[in-house]
Amino acid sequence: MQKAFFIEIMIIDFPLTFQIFGKTVLAHPVFETVGIFLAMRYYFYLKRKSSEKMSFSSSAAVLIGATAGALIGSKLIGNLENPYLLFNDFNIQRFWTNNTIVGGLSFGLIGVELAKKIVGYQKSTGDLIVYPLILAMIIGRIGCFFTGVYEETYGIPTDSVFGMHLGDQYLRYPVALYEIIFLIILWITLKRIQIKSKFSSGFIFQLFMLSYFTFRLMLDLIKPKIEIIGNLGTIQLVCIVVIIYYIFKMKNTLNQKSNQ
Structure with missing residues (x-):
């Protein structure tokens, strides 16, 4: 029975779809919605347990800033992956x-920082959102994997043993699976660092951002893309900017810790 079940999973047809209110829906938006819902519940759970309290106005400003920035950034960078199509045939x-x-995280950060400046809140707010964010990303990437090549979250063709059929005639790198594995390892690593080391508030978020954007810079080497500068796509260029920003930010954080 177990062997038969394993074989059935391995030969699943891509894309995985669900029937919702009589309509066929791809797996990705379903898993993405579930991921966001569970992540928000997890965030509010952690917030209730946290000793760091924010006023309602500051909390609301940060939430609005993060949401607006993530919404704008995710769509702007997502469309700039193919700027020729965006400007020549806008739809x-x-x-x-x-x-x-990548756009959601980078512009969400900008939105939060702007919101904090407006309300005059100076403390870091990132650490509390790290693990709910990773949870949402893991669940979302499960949906990406089951959607296969029917959304642009798949790898380039490969003849290596790592190739998988994701809905077309090619063996491709299953990059969504690679990201899921990376995020699980990152979660465990950040937890251990948080428990064993006493850094200032915000350091875990900085380490998360630096780690994830470095990973995405490398992962996109095996994903289809429109080359913008050299052999780099839009997402990789954004990753480089964020990596440079957080290298300097973490350097300042570590210097402050060493001077204490």
């Missing part, structure tokens, strides 16, 4: 449905 529906977590 509002395509613009609205193109998203990327």
Whole structure:
């Protein structure tokens, strides 16, 4: 029975779909919605347990800033992955449905920092969102994997043993699986660092951002992309900017710790 079940999973047809209210829906938006819901519940659970309290106005400002920044960034960077199509054949529906977590994270950060400046809140707010964010990303990437080549979250063709059929005639790198594995390892590593080391508030978020954007810079080497500068795509260029920013930010954090 177990062997038969394993074989059935291995030959699943891509894309995985669900019937919702009589409509066929791809796995990705379903898993993405579930991931966001569970992550928000987890965040509020951690927030209740946290000793760091924010006023309602500060909390609301940060939430609005993060949401607005992530929404704008995910769609802007997602569409700039193919700037020629964006500017030469603009389509509002395509613009609205193109998203990327890289744009969401980077512009969400900008939105939070702007919101904090507006309300005059100076403390770091990132650490509390790290693990709910990783949870949402893991669940979302499960949906990406089961969607296969029917959304742009798949790898380039390969003849290596790592290739998988994801819905077309090619063996491709299952990059969504690689990201899931990386995020699980990152979660465990960050937890251990948080328990064993006493860094200032915000350090775990900085380490998460630096680690994830470095990973994405490398992962996108085996993903289809429009080359913008050299052999780098839009997402990789954004990753480089964020990596440089957080190298300097973490350097300042570590210097402050050593001077204490």
